[in-house]
Amino acid sequence: METIIPLIVQAISGAVGGGVVGNLVKQISMNMLPKLLSGAIGGVAGGTALAGMMGGGDATAGLDIGSLIAQIGGGAVGGGALTGIVGMVMKNMNKG
Template sequence: MEVIVSILVQLVAGGAGGNVIGQLAKQLNLGTAGNSVVGAIGGLAGTWLAGMIPGLDGLVGAAAGAAGATGGLDLGALAGQGVTGLVGGGLLTAIAGLIKSATAKA
């Protein structure tokens, strides 16, 4: 159950990050659905990548492990996953928007 909550946090935060980038930088906008889907994928990927960085691995990767040890959710780890999901979603949406803009000009 804790893993499902963790994944949902990453998906929602990534989708939010994608939509924020789409609204702030109109040339990167993929539309609401595009921003949400690409952002959600970026949220998962960003959190996964952040878990591989020494120092961040304990913050973003501890939600499931700490939940089993304490019997509840580790809100600090979920917050870390939310932040990395938000950033990852925004970054992947920006990259996809740049690619879309570059191919549209060609």
């Protein structure tokens, strides 16, 4: 159970980050579901990477405030980044 909570935090913050980026960048003409899914996937990747760098070792090992902030921040940034990439790829695919 201790390993699933950080992943849920990362996925939720990634979905939020993906939704925000998708709404801010008007060139990303995606429906809400792809924004949230790409955000959640990017959030887990980004949150795990940042928490691992900041906390050292296993990113899912602890629930202290430092690792929680790293998971939320990394999740939001990772989710936003992946949503932006997916949006741009989808835009370019629709052009051609």
